[in-house]
Amino acid sequence: MISAPYLEVAVLVLGTVILLIESFFSKFDRRYLGYAALVGLALIFLATFFIAPQSTMSSAPFWNFYSADATSLFFKRIALATTAGVIVMMFDFAALVSSGVQGATPQSGLGEFFALPLFTCAGLMWMASAIDFVLIFVSLELVTISFYVLVGFTRRNPASLEAAVKYLVLSAVATGFLVYGITWIFGATGETNLQKIATVLSGTGLEQNAALFGGVLVIIALGFKIAAVPFHIWVADVYQGAPTPVTAYLSVGSKAAGFIVLLRVLDPFLILPQMQTLLVAIAVLTLIYGNLAALPQTNVKRLLAYSSIAHAGYLLVAVVSFSGRAVAFYLVAYLLMTLLSFAVLILVSQPAGDQLESFAGLSQRSPFLAFAMLVAMASLAGVPFTAGFLGKFLVFDAAIATHHFGLVVVAIVTVGAGFYYYFKVVRAIYWDAPPASTDKIIVSPLTRVALIALIAGTFVLGVYPQPIFDALAR
Amino acid sequence: MNPTTFFIFTTLLKIVGIVFVVILPMVSYAVYAERKVSALIQDRLGPNRVGPAGLFQPIADAMKFLLKEDFTPAHVNKFYYWLAPCLAMVPAITTIAVVPFGSTLFGVPMVIADINVGVLFVFAIASLGVYGIVIGGWASNSKYPFLGGVRSTSQMISYELSLGLAVIPIFLLIGNLRLTEVVQYQIDHGWMIVPFAGDWRNPLAWLLAIPMWISFAVFAIAVFAETNRLPFDLPEAETELVGGYHTEYSSMKFALFFLGEYAAMITGSAIIVTLFLGGWHFPGIPDGSHGWIFGLINIFVFFAKIVVLLFIFIWVRFTLPRFRYDQLMRLGWVFFFEIALVNIFCVAAILAFHAPPFPKHGLQADESDHGIPGGKMGPAVA
């Protein structure tokens, strides 16, 4: 049995070891570092199944900050799996990392490119366990700061730089909101621990408005992380400009972590009815904006960015209904289909770019990739027997159970819009004629395995979601 | 006279005494000494026309600075151009406020401000000195000052790390940041560079001497770098940067830069003396409570130690060649930084892993002393 905090420590050690190997040895294939990261992450993922239950652990002050319950373990696994998926994508992206940098070899910068996601991963894992605002803040910073670097990693690409600057500035503003909100909450309740805040808030004779104000500020900051409208302005440009694996990571990892923090933070605050109203409003806006803005997109990366906003809307519906189970399942489904679509996007876009035209006739160039993209799009749209459908079903079910009928109506209408733009991609793949001079796309064995696993996952969870529920209910 | 009035009165007296009677003349004569000693080293005569053996030369210099044209070139950024010389000088003079320069005189403690964060105050204020240089270099709007300013900033912040790390062993040992306590500890248990004094049979105390010497060496050399003295005078390397950051300055503004540099030298020596060389203490000389004459002697001892250090400053300047910039950075960032860090853990280990704890200064047992004025060293009239 392993004590839970060692998981993050292991990830960090893995990251630093890779970084040091990168800096001390110069003459070896940097891709081995990526393989090492993958193996390490797999081992740590396995280790999450042998975690000692929290009750047997000591009552040191550390556990006021850190929780090792089933939910946090579940989200740790999501973080680990996402990171592994992102690193697999990075192998395909490796050629582009240092293109355009003067005097760069094909290998330069790769070591850091593989190491940084590990630090992000450690941050995400801490975030999953954080039950105190201090740890939430620190882990959020670890995640965001590594993302600053990752987003601007292809530093000779102006789009990437623009994305990095935008992300840096807006993220710093969001962090400011978070810290300011935390101080207000601390001022009103005298606590940073979420459980204690809940106790204080449910008591009487409290300056509720101050706490509520702080809570709203925190929600604004988290709204930025999960890309909810109206805090979504950065999303399209940053997603489009960042290196594609990083975009995938941003849309899955950052979102998952944002949602678990949101769940934990809202736990004490949902007692206050105003909070509920605010969240419903944000959810409706996010649903409508994300789906409508995705309609006219012709750049697939941008389309996925807006679809990521839309999915944040569905997740917010689950949050408002306060169904942790629906959030968790939806996030897993979202992870599978998003990683799948971005992995295909990297392979397809490398010669031709991110535009929708480069997908034209993909079914003839690589039937396997075409099928993978079809599955991803179907799942994102919510076609039955895919994980995406079941995720949406659980969300709507939870919303109806808590009598949010208006929200469900909006959500179902926007799903219709979703079908339209996701099938634009499918139409390009299967109906449009390929450009004249194209050749087959080669898929490396590692990527092929990963893609098959993701496709299989999408279908299996679409009909048999029980493993997820079991993991949550431990 | 009520205690508060008395306190303010004595404080003002001490400030005026230290700044105008001791520091400023010392600065002037440090310049004179520098010229004389360099002449001695280089087998020249040095200044010898104004007064006997050129003794009035500093006064003549001061008059000249005052009477020269006060010129502000058109291309500079006026406000910051005027601000920079003040910024270069004020921190150097302010720092001396927390250094105990004597025991007591007529029952009044010979320290201007006996604050509980003494050393932090020293680092906080002394590091402001870099602003004077960087703003001066930037506001001059000219190439040489700009390059000098950039180099200087980089050098000063680099050596600030070693400076900060080198004193940590002392505070591990003493457990207090108050500089009067540091001196008191050295009176009771021997100067920092001879921690075995008074505890001759304890091998651990002898072992402790090694890291203390390392600390002393790192700190002293870092002070050289902080004050931009040779062999670390790259910010104003004449042969490549003309005058460095003060190329565009003249008259009194230039004099203030100069004054700031020498005042920083004196303050730096004062800190070295206080932290490592026993402050105003000298074996066999009692403190001021035994009569005012001893109080005066204590003050004299303190400044005599500073004068010795100043002589070493000058001696080094005319003996060693200048570093190359990469060597300078490598020395600060690699050698000093690492050795100072390792040193801290050596001291911590010596203090931790050996059974009989060193005698700790008695005052520490009294928790209430932290930060309360008028403790042991407080004004006697209270």
Add this chain to the structure above:
Amino acid sequence: MLRDYLPVLLQIIVAVGFAASALIVSVLLGKAGRRTPIKDSPYECGMVPIGEAQPRFSVRFYLIAMLFILFDLEIVFMYPWAVVYRDMIHGHPVVFWSMLSFVSMLMIGYVYALRKGVLDWRN
């Protein structure tokens, strides 16, 4: 507490006052000469100034500044630790090991930065 800092304030006032009065006296006493275009130009060893007055400089200065902020904070962390160290160390070796682990984590970053050539001024 505040009374401790009153002398510091006085000292600062005296220092600033001295600097200001020295400048003012010099302005009043100093002889004012004629302004000529040559006198107003930046000093470049007698040559006509060329190029920007504030040229681009090596990016390593920025790196040094960033590293400084990191490690200066580390040092500030060490001060309170050093002050309470002797009171707490006996019977609590964790006081030693926690600071050692904190510093060694930072040292990994330091070693990485050195290996990546932050202090390599040649190229």
